[in-house]
Amino acid sequence: MKKKTVLILSILLVAIAGITAFMIYKKYGKIVPYMEQLTKEQVGENVNLQPTSQKDAHYVGSQKCQKCHEEKFKDWKDSYHTKMIQDIKANPSAIVGDFATLPEDADFKKEDIVYTIGTKFKQRYMMEVDFNGTKDYVVGSYQWNTQLKKWQPYSSTKDWYQDAFENNNSKVGTSKTCDGCHFTGFMSQEKRTEPSVSCEACHGPASKHALHPEQDLVYKASNADPKRSSEVCMQCHMRNRDKRLETHTLKDLFGDVRDYPKGYEPGMPLVDYKKKAPFDGKETSEFYGNGVGKKNRTQGNDYVQSMMYKHGITCINCHDPHKLDNTVAKPLGDASCMKCHSFGSAIGPHQSTIEAHTHHKADSKGSSCIECHMPKIGKHLPESPATVRTHRFGFITPDETKKYKVPNACNSCHQDKSLEWSEEALKKWGMSQWVTK
Numbered sequence: 001m002k003k004k005t006v007l008i009l010s011i012l013l014v015a016i017a018g019i020t021a022f023m024i025y026k027k028y029g030k031i032v033p034y035m036e037q038l039t040k041e042q043v044g045e046n047v048n049l050q051p052t053s054q055k056d057a058h059y060v061g062s063q064k065c066q067k068c069h070e071e072k073f074k075d076w077k078d079s080y081h082t083k084m085i086q087d088i089k090a091n092p093s094a095i096v097g098d099f100a101t102l103p104e105d106a107d108f109k110k111e112d113i114v115y116t117i118g119t120k121f122k123q124r125y126m127m128e129v130d131f132n133g134t135k136d137y138v139v140g141s142y143q144w145n146t147q148l149k150k151w152q153p154y155s156s157t158k159d160w161y162q163d164a165f166e167n168n169n170s171k172v173g174t175s176k177t178c179d180g181c182h183f184t185g186f187m188s189q190e191k192r193t194e195p196s197v198s199c200e201a202c203h204g205p206a207s208k209h210a211l212h213p214e215q216d217l218v219y220k221a222s223n224a225d226p227k228r229s230s231e232v233c234m235q236c237h238m239r240n241r242d243k244r245l246e247t248h249t250l251k252d253l254f255g256d257v258r259d260y261p262k263g264y265e266p267g268m269p270l271v272d273y274k275k276k277a278p279f280d281g282k283e284t285s286e287f288y289g290n291g292v293g294k295k296n297r298t299q300g301n302d303y304v305q306s307m308m309y310k311h312g313i314t315c316i317n318c319h320d321p322h323k324l325d326n327t328v329a330k331p332l333g334d335a336s337c338m339k340c341h342s343f344g345s346a347i348g349p350h351q352s353t354i355e356a357h358t359h360h361k362a363d364s365k366g367s368s369c370i371e372c373h374m375p376k377i378g379k380h381l382p383e384s385p386a387t388v389r390t391h392r393f394g395f396i397t398p399d400e401t402k403k404y405k406v407p408n409a410c411n412s413c414h415q416d417k418s419l420e421w422s423e424e425a426l427k428k429w430g431m432s433q434w435v436t437k
């Protein structure tokens, strides 16, 4: 062979190798850093990953952690997880409700309040009571709807547990219905170590770690086992039932039904501590007819239906567990999805440009990932505007709206247009599989 031919062939080979490498990168590049997480063998539903040193530890509170973990403490302190329950003696300005307009038949007064629960969407009020010698709390009969700026009646025994308690807030202790999720330490050890969601709600009891940090570790929901990791969040961010209802009726457990996975500690298998919230294909007060959440606190119920959950992506791939700053919120926008996804890649979107995928201009609101894949379809209270974004991620079609009365992404934004209008557009875009035939 002539020297020149060899040279040309070599250049060609290098070029082909280069192009192939580029194509492979384009197809898989961005997801490669997550491959270890995604391909690791998962431990299975019932395996306990809590460090053995935590088994006989107890809850000590966040103050103990501060001196050694200053940075995490600060990140957490500024987050909403610390704002949920506020002691109004320590912080009287925590009350957001307008008590000048509190209806006269309310079963509480401003002076009775010990704690407030919530701020952003709604606020409820806790009063201390004595139930047969045990300190407990009850929730007032009115709640402040922050979104609508008005009082609305509140019954803590509505919905699924109306047959589990007396229908009277002042007879129902928050120890049964709220405190597992709204105090730290109550879920498993029935002690209100600290109001709100503090360190040990996610890391488990840390009394031994605080004494011998290197020898006695605590649970860290790292990416080791993705499902066990998301469960740390789903102990609270999910609607479930008392585990005992698998073998008992509400009547058997009258007055003692728990609305949280009692006994659970981070690292333990969550399925051992809760019964799945029932859904049999019909709309309920919690779910639309296609099984997607209709209320707040359904992130876990939605997320377990997503391909991302099934393939091992976790809550903390998208949410910083301490700051809780949502990586999609400005200024990151779509970039927080695009840290894994890219156009024409193996995990999608399969089209080669944003316009080809969304059929909207690149800078249109109609091209924002979360507007189509996480439309706001859930509500905090029946009268509130829909502000809760779904965590199912799969696209909800106009056809599903017809079948299940679940809002779809297109018409949530194009509110003045009909379902048929959206279906017509989808048909034009070559997506006729979602159009009612």
Ligand code: HEC
Binding pocket: 060, 061, 062, 064, 065, 066, 067, 068, 069, 199, 200, 203, 206, 207, 209, 210, 211, 213, 214, 217, 218, 219, 220
């Ligand atoms: C006396 C100092 C000290 C105190 C108090 C302390 N820690 Fe630590 N913590 C450490 C040190 C040191 C490490 C690193 C241990 C290692 O990697 O060997 C650590 C590691 C951790 C880790 C990571 C565990 C892992 O597997 O990587 C978490 C989570 C943690 N601490 C949480 C807490 C919490 C929650 C509290 C409060 C209840 C707390 N710590 C109190 C010193 C402390």
Ligand code: HEC
Binding pocket: 080, 081, 083, 084, 085, 118, 119, 120, 180, 181, 182, 183, 197, 201, 202, 232, 233, 234, 235, 236, 237, 315, 316, 319, 320, 321, 324, 326
């Ligand atoms: C012990 C219960 C509990 C656990 C565990 C928990 N959360 Fe929360 N989370 C809450 C409550 C309650 C709120 C509402 C706080 C409020 O509005 O004042 C909340 C709020 C949030 C918010 C909204 C913040 C905002 O600015 O609006 C995000 C995001 C969040 N949690 C993510 C997570 C993630 C991720 C995990 C797991 C690493 C987790 N949570 C674990 C109870 C919990």
Ligand code: HEC
Binding pocket: 062, 065, 066, 069, 072, 073, 074, 076, 077, 081, 197, 198, 199, 200, 201, 202, 203, 220, 221, 222, 223, 316, 321, 322
């Ligand atoms: C809502 C749940 C949640 C709360 C509340 C929380 N953490 Fe964490 N923490 C996590 C998760 C999840 C990780 C693992 C993050 C990762 O691997 O990316 C973590 C990691 C850590 C680590 C290890 C950091 C590292 O680089 O390995 C420390 C230390 C820690 N947390 C301390 C704290 C302290 C102290 C508090 C309270 C002031 C606290 N955490 C509150 C969920 C939480």
Ligand code: HEC
Binding pocket: 117, 118, 119, 120, 121, 122, 123, 124, 139, 156, 174, 177, 178, 179, 180, 181, 182, 235, 236, 237, 238, 259, 260, 261, 296, 297, 298, 299
């Ligand atoms: C299984 C855990 C769990 C139980 C039980 C629970 N909550 Fe919550 N609650 C949450 C989580 C998680 C959020 C925040 C996420 C969301 O709303 O989507 C929340 C949000 C709230 C909010 C709104 C916060 C805001 O800033 O607007 C209020 C008020 C509230 N809960 C009160 C209660 C009361 C009162 C009870 C008992 C009758 C109760 N919760 C029982 C987990 C729970």
Ligand code: HEC
Binding pocket: 230, 233, 234, 237, 296, 299, 300, 303, 308, 313, 314, 315, 316, 317, 318, 319, 326, 328, 329, 330, 370, 374, 387, 388, 389, 391
């Ligand atoms: C693929 C990314 C992704 C994953 C995975 C994910 N989230 Fe989110 N989450 C988001 C985005 C985006 C928002 C909306 C942010 C906004 O409005 O800016 C959000 C919002 C939230 C909120 C606030 C809800 C409200 O009503 O304001 C909570 C709470 C939350 N997520 C919890 C969770 C929990 C718990 C998990 C795991 C079960 C989880 N998320 C998994 C991306 C994710």
Ligand code: HEC
Binding pocket: 031, 034, 038, 305, 306, 307, 308, 311, 313, 317, 318, 328, 336, 337, 338, 339, 340, 341, 346, 347, 369, 370, 373, 374, 392, 393, 394, 395
């Ligand atoms: C940490 C990496 C990662 C991040 C961040 C991420 N994704 Fe994903 N996503 C994946 C993987 C992996 C899959 C599964 C791909 C498959 O099934 O082929 C997936 C699948 C999907 C799917 C397919 C449908 C389904 O049921 O889940 C949609 C839609 C999606 N992601 C949207 C989003 C949006 C919107 C965001 C940003 C809020 C986001 N993703 C952020 C990794 C990620």
Ligand code: HEC
Binding pocket: 334, 337, 338, 341, 347, 348, 349, 350, 351, 354, 357, 358, 359, 360, 366, 367, 368, 369, 370, 371, 372, 373, 395, 409, 431
């Ligand atoms: C205008 C609505 C809309 C917007 C905006 C949108 N998507 Fe989609 N997405 C869809 C629809 C519809 C599908 C289903 C496509 C199909 O099956 O042909 C889909 C499918 C997907 C899938 C599954 C794989 C595939 O290609 O079918 C992923 C991943 C995805 N989108 C990610 C994203 C990301 C990341 C963004 C932001 C850059 C985004 N989407 C913006 C409507 C949208």
Ligand code: HEC
Binding pocket: 359, 360, 361, 363, 364, 365, 366, 367, 371, 372, 409, 410, 411, 413, 414, 422, 423, 425, 426
């Ligand atoms: C978050 C808001 C948003 C979502 C979600 C959204 N769009 Fe749009 N859409 C827009 C905006 C804004 C325009 C104006 C033109 C532009 O910016 O591209 C538009 C333009 C259009 C147009 C062309 C203009 C017209 O009025 O005839 C059609 C057709 C359309 N959208 C259909 C859909 C369909 C179908 C879906 C669901 C797959 C969808 N849109 C989802 C905001 C949205």
